[in-house]
Amino acid sequence: xxxxxxxxxxxxxxxxxxxxxxxxxxxxxxxxxxxxxxxxxxxxxxxxxxxxxxxxxxxxxxxxxxxxxxxxxxxxxxxxxxxxxxxxxxxxxxxxxxxxxxxxxxxxxxxxxxxxxxxxxxxxxxxxxxxxxxxxxxxxxxxxxxxxxxxxxxxxxxxxxxxxxxxxxxxxxxxxxxxxxxxxxxxxxxxxxxxxxxxxxxxxxxxxxxxxxxxxxxxxxxxxxxxxxxxxxxxxxxxxxxxxxxxxxxxxxxxxxxxxxxxxxxxxxxxxx
Amino acid sequence: xxxxxxxxxxxxxxxxxxxxxxxxxxxxxxxxxxxxxxxxxxxxxxxxxxxxxxxxxxxxxxxxxxxxxxxxxxxxxxxxxxxxxxxxxxxxxxxxxxxxxxxxxxxxxxxxxxxxxxxxxxxxxxxxxxxxxxxxxxxxxxxxxxxxxxxxxxxxxxxxxxxxxxxxxxxxxxxxxxxxxxxxxxxxxxxxxxxxxxxxxxxxxxxxxxxxxxxxxxxx
Numbered sequence: 001x002x003x004x005x006x007x008x009x010x011x012x013x014x015x016x017x018x019x020x021x022x023x024x025x026x027x028x029x030x031x032x033x034x035x036x037x038x039x040x041x042x043x044x045x046x047x048x049x050x051x052x053x054x055x056x057x058x059x060x061x062x063x064x065x066x067x068x069x070x071x072x073x074x075x076x077x078x079x080x081x082x083x084x085x086x087x088x089x090x091x092x093x094x095x096x097x098x099x100x101x102x103x104x105x106x107x108x109x110x111x112x113x114x115x116x117x118x119x120x121x122x123x124x125x126x127x128x129x130x131x132x133x134x135x136x137x138x139x140x141x142x143x144x145x146x147x148x149x150x151x152x153x154x155x156x157x158x159x160x161x162x163x164x165x166x167x168x169x170x171x172x173x174x175x176x177x178x179x180x181x182x183x184x185x186x187x188x189x190x191x192x193x194x195x196x197x198x199x200x201x202x203x204x205x206x207x208x209x210x211x212x213x214x215x216x217x218x219x220x221x222x223x224x225x226x227x228x229x230x231x232x233x234x235x236x237x238x239x240x241x242x243x244x245x246x247x248x249x250x251x252x253x254x255x256x257x258x259x260x261x262x263x264x265x266x267x268x269x270x271x272x273x
Numbered sequence: 274x275x276x277x278x279x280x281x282x283x284x285x286x287x288x289x290x291x292x293x294x295x296x297x298x299x300x301x302x303x304x305x306x307x308x309x310x311x312x313x314x315x316x317x318x319x320x321x322x323x324x325x326x327x328x329x330x331x332x333x334x335x336x337x338x339x340x341x342x343x344x345x346x347x348x349x350x351x352x353x354x355x356x357x358x359x360x361x362x363x364x365x366x367x368x369x370x371x372x373x374x375x376x377x378x379x380x381x382x383x384x385x386x387x388x389x390x391x392x393x394x395x396x397x398x399x400x401x402x403x404x405x406x407x408x409x410x411x412x413x414x415x416x417x418x419x420x421x422x423x424x425x426x427x428x429x430x431x432x433x434x435x436x437x438x439x440x441x442x443x444x445x446x447x448x449x450x451x452x453x454x455x456x457x458x459x460x461x462x463x464x465x466x467x468x469x470x471x472x473x474x475x476x477x478x479x480x481x482x483x484x485x486x487x488x489x490x491x492x493x
Binding site for chain 2: 054056084088089091092094095096098100101102103104105106115116119120161164165168174
């Protein structure tokens with residue numbers, strides 16, 4: 001396989017929290033430019049899997065590789081010492097967006113976006129500010145540059161968080177339920193930003209409950225349950241013609257509660273439940 | 274004996290000089306204790322040095338478990354014995370700093386607890402760690418969250434400097450003692466002293482309230 005096809009590799013990842021096995025020998029390969037949505041019931045390990053990629057949740061066993069280079073290999077934790085520098089370089093190449101935004105409340109929008117550029121990438125203050133302005137523009141916050149995060153709405157905060165990640169010019173974006181903490185009316189703005197990113201060819205790994213969104217942007221959908229990947233395939237197949245009973249069941253439950261988008265109706269139409 | 278306010282007025286210029294010394298000592302003590310407590314907080318939260326964590330716990334429980342006056346005397350009288358000739362001023366500053374730092378460490382722990390775990394994760398995910406993670410992301414938020422409790426601690430420190438009069442530091446309390454032991458009008462002189470302390474503490478708490486509103490405005 002070409003290098004692009006194996007852009008990101010997760011190999012036999014096992015993560016245990018005390019007695020609970022959060023991930024059980026999970027392997028996943030993502031190609032360059034591919035958008036992969038991870039869905040599944042809560043507690044299935046999808047967030048842990050995402051956090052394994054940038055070693056925020058170091059697994060007990062397994063390897064993560066980005067473009068063939070090992071980001072981390074369990075049980076090595078690399079939280080201190082020489083390894084941390086190498087790990088930071090990898091982390092800078094992977095933008096992460098959290099459910100709870102995690103924007104820094106003591107810094108303005110611009111400072112939120114420039115800080116890591118200066119420290120990690122060694123950009124000058126002027127360079128970083130220029131890149132930050134462009135990133136804030138891309139997410140539609142051009143007029144909020146000097147605002148404090150607490151003055152922004154949830155959706156704006158999340159877009160700020162996305163800009164913060166984008167300004168690092170990452171080669172991969174990790175998104176952990178980016179719209180789950182948002183009021184329904186704010187979701188669309190964030191999704192629009194993510195959609196345009198996908199169209200620009202950004203490689204993305206997205207944990208989401210937005211099936212309609214997944215249907216629009218994802219090349220592939222991964223369904224997880226109890227720390228394992230249960231079903232994995234092209235979006236159209238996974239969402240429209242699931243192979244496993246478990247995924248059928250899950251989709252039915254999700255579509256019953258979500259707005260009846262065209263997508264959801266399609267799923268229901270395919271699914272006699 | 275009648276209350277004669279003229280004795281208060283007569284004492285004011287010297288009391289004012291004493292108040293300046295009190296301000297100096299308390300500001301120095303405050304600054305040093307904040308630095309020390311920040312360092313200790315980093316040791317406790319950002320390192321895995323178990324021995325240091327244990328020593329810190331012992332230090333905090335000793336400071337909290339004994340009167341400040343005893344600590345002041347101990348440092349003042351013991352330091353020459355062990356060959357440290359630091360004089361009353363430095364001994365006083367040292368006592369105030371060591372005492373206050375133990376409380377500030379606990380205050381900062383509370384402030385730190387209010388910083389969401391996600392703030393660390395966001396910083397780490399961007400490739401930040403160590404000094405930058407703590408200095409630029411976590412500690413500023415810790416301090417902001419700790420402001421009300423810190424102000425409270427610092428009015429305590431300002432008032433506690435009165436105890437330093439017992440080790441011959443000529444601060445506000447000592448000055449007033451010097452005056453009323455000569456003119457035998459303790460009530461009038463101490464009234465002036467009382468007001469001086471009050472004005473200083475009031476100024477500190479007002480300034481802090483201003484600071485808080487300013488921070489709230491930018492965060493709300």
